[in-house]
Structure formats: C-alpha cells, structure tokens
Amino acid sequence: MSVRLKTIPLTSKDFAPYGDVIEAGIDSPNFPINDGRAQRHDSLGFVDALGPEGKPTLSALFSQPTKLPASLHIMERHPLGSQAFIPMDGGRMIIVVAPKTWNGDVRHLQAFISNGLQGINYHLGVWHHPLIVLKATHLAIVDRTGGGNNCDLKGMDGVMIYI
Amino acid sequence: MSVRLKTIPLTSKDFAPYGDVIEAGIDSPNFPINDGRAQRHDSLGFVDALGPEGKPTLSALFSQPTKLPASLHIMERHPLGSQAFIPMDGGRMIIVVAPKTWNGDVRHLQAFISNGLQGINYHLGVWHHPLIVLKATHLAIVDRTGGGNNCDLKGMDGVMIYI
Numbered sequence: 001m002s003v004r005l006k007t008i009p010l011t012s013k014d015f016a017p018y019g020d021v022i023e024a025g026i027d028s029p030n031f032p033i034n035d036g037r038a039q040r041h042d043s044l045g046f047v048d049a050l051g052p053e054g055k056p057t058l059s060a061l062f063s064q065p066t067k068l069p070a071s072l073h074i075m076e077r078h079p080l081g082s083q084a085f086i087p088m089d090g091g092r093m094i095i096v097v098a099p100k101t102w103n104g105d106v107r108h109l110q111a112f113i114s115n116g117l118q119g120i121n122y123h124l125g126v127w128h129h130p131l132i133v134l135k136a137t138h139l140a141i142v143d144r145t146g147g148g149n150n151c152d153l154k155g156m157d158g159v160m161i162y163i
Numbered sequence: 164m165s166v167r168l169k170t171i172p173l174t175s176k177d178f179a180p181y182g183d184v185i186e187a188g189i190d191s192p193n194f195p196i197n198d199g200r201a202q203r204h205d206s207l208g209f210v211d212a213l214g215p216e217g218k219p220t221l222s223a224l225f226s227q228p229t230k231l232p233a234s235l236h237i238m239e240r241h242p243l244g245s246q247a248f249i250p251m252d253g254g255r256m257i258i259v260v261a262p263k264t265w266n267g268d269v270r271h272l273q274a275f276i277s278n279g280l281q282g283i284n285y286h287l288g289v290w291h292h293p294l295i296v297l298k299a300t301h302l303a304i305v306d307r308t309g310g311g312n313n314c315d316l317k318g319m320d321g322v323m324i325y326i
Contacts, residue, residue: 024225038226062187063201
C-alpha cells in the first residue's frame with residue numbers, strides 16, 4: 001500500500017477532528033481589548049496536561065525545513081497532553097494527522113498546509129507526523145511536561161507528501 | 164512625578180524577575196528532536212491557571228501598532244494566571260513591567276524591547292502594561308480562562324515611553 005498525500009489549506013473547520021487552529025482569522029468571533037487597538041479571538045483551544053506531575057509548559061524550537069516531496073516514516077501521539085506549535089516568523093507548516101483511533105492504515109492520513117499566520121494545537125491522543133516546515137522557522141511550543149509515558153510512536157511506509 | 168521610560172533589549176536574564184522569554188536563543192540549553200532537524204529549548208516557562216474552573220487557553224490576537232514615544236496610563240496584573248504573548252509574524256513588542264509588589268510608583272517601571280523572534284510569559288501577578296507592538300502584528304496568547312477575578316488595574320500618569 002502506498003499513498004501520495006496532498007495537502008489542503010489549513011482551516012479550523014477541516015482541522016477540527018484533530019485539533020485547533022490558533023489564528024486571528026477574519027471570520028472568527030472576536031472582541032476588542034487594549035483600548036480598541038487589538039482584537040482578541042478568545043479560547044480557540046485548550047491546553048491539556050494530565051498524568052503524574054503534568055504541567056503545561058512553554059518551549060521554543062528552531063526547525064530546519066524539509067524539502068518536498070518527501071517520504072514519511074513515523075507518526076506519534078501524546079496520550080497525556082495536547083501540543084501546540086506557533087510559528088514566530090511567519091513560517092508555513094505541513095501538518096499530517098490521523099484520528100485518535102488510527103490503526104496504521106496510511107489511507108487514513110490527512111495533510112494540511114498552513115498560511116504562515118496560523119498556529120496549531122493537536123488534541124490529546126491525536127496521531128501526527130513530527131513537525132514539517134518549508135523554511136527555517138522559529139516556533140513556540142505549548143505542551144506538557146511531567147512523569148509517565150507521553151509519546152507513542154508508530155512506523156509506516158509508502159507515504160509520499162506533496163504540497 | 165514624571166518619568167521618561169527607555170527600553171532595554173529583552174533578555175531572559177534581565178526579564179527573569181517578571182517572567183520568561185520564549186526564544187530559541189543561541190546560548191540557551193537545547194536538544195535535537197525530529198531526527199535532528201530541530202532544536203528544542205525546553206520548558207522556558209510554565210502556564211499557571213489557578214482558581215475556580217481555571218484552565219489554560221490558547222487565543223489569537225491581531226494588534227495595531229502604537230506610535231512611540233507615547234504616554235502610558237494604566238497597568239494590569241492577573242492574580243490567577245500567567246499570560247504569554249507570542250508574535251506569529253516577527254513582530255517586535257515593547258514590554259513595560261513592574262514587580263508583583265508594585266505600589267504605583269512610576270520610577271519602578273522597567274521597559275524592554277523584543278527582537279521579533281521572542282515570546283514573553285508574564286508570571287502570575289506581575290504588573291504589566293497592555294501589549295504594545297511596533298507594527299500591525301498577529302500573536303498567540305497563552306493564558307487562563309475560568310471564574311473569579313483575574314484582572315486588577317492601576318492607573319498612572321506622567322509616563323512617556325521611548326524606544
């Protein structure tokens with residue numbers, strides 16, 4: 001079994017089964033703060049940090065780009081926490097996901113491409129490929145620290161990702 | 164009493180009394196992830212969300228710029244939670260803070276300027292001015308939602324902020 005996986009634009013509606021899009025989008029509800037200088041799009045997602053000593057933590061990441069098309073070999077999920085990636089310098093991300101109930105069938109993968117002004121928040125337990133960016137990118141991560149196993153891995157073959 | 168407040172560059176060391184700098188900095192400890200494609204600077208800050216039904220939440224913000232110099236009139240603090248601002252398109256921020264124990268004396272304010280690839284995380288209870296950015300900027304916010312009073316305000320006069 002092999003698949004050619006093609007990205008679709010990242011929208012909060014299409015991404016909803018897998019997580020949240022953190023974006024000051026044109027259409028999403030918002031309210032003014034700071035004397036009207038800013039519009040806040042409130043509570044687009046929540047941070048989960050379960051298990052022993054689970055705490056939500058803020059980290060930073062500097063990631064090199066991946067040249068596409070590329071073959072994908074592994075998926076991961078975090079059973080004890082959500083995980084958000086927020087680009088700090090307008091970096092576009094390729095997001096490859098599968099449902100929490102994924103059995104490893106590569107035909108059930110879904111790929112998205114962000115517009116550079118979007119962060120994402122994987123819901124607890126959602127299968128996802130490690131981060132893919134199209135240029136060298138600085139990001140913030142919001143996820144969980146603590147005890148217990150918070151990373152399951154599953155290998156796969158025959159998956160090529162295209163923009 | 165009036166003060167001319169001048170910014171200093173934002174560094175994690177100088178900002179430590181007030182909060183965390185979320186930045187993949189050259190000198191901060193890090194480890195490789197994603198097959199060596201990315202360096203993670205882990206747990207630069209933690210998210211606090213205390214009080215009734217307190218939950219850490221992810222929001223987005225689109226902020227108009229403030230023209231400097233400008234006069235500042237209000238400070239705020241969040242007694243039940245930390246609050247992080249992460250620019251998504253390389254926006255520089257002006258950060259004006261005072262200690263948790265601040266009595267309103269404007270001589271005790273401190274101002275920082277970020278380099279555009281830095282997020283900040285105000286610690287719970289730290290006094291800060293509402294967000295100031297130098298260009299129209301998309302940001303992510305990581306803070307608290309829930310019941311109870313999570314915003315104290317204090318007015319002030321005679322403060323001019325300069326870069």
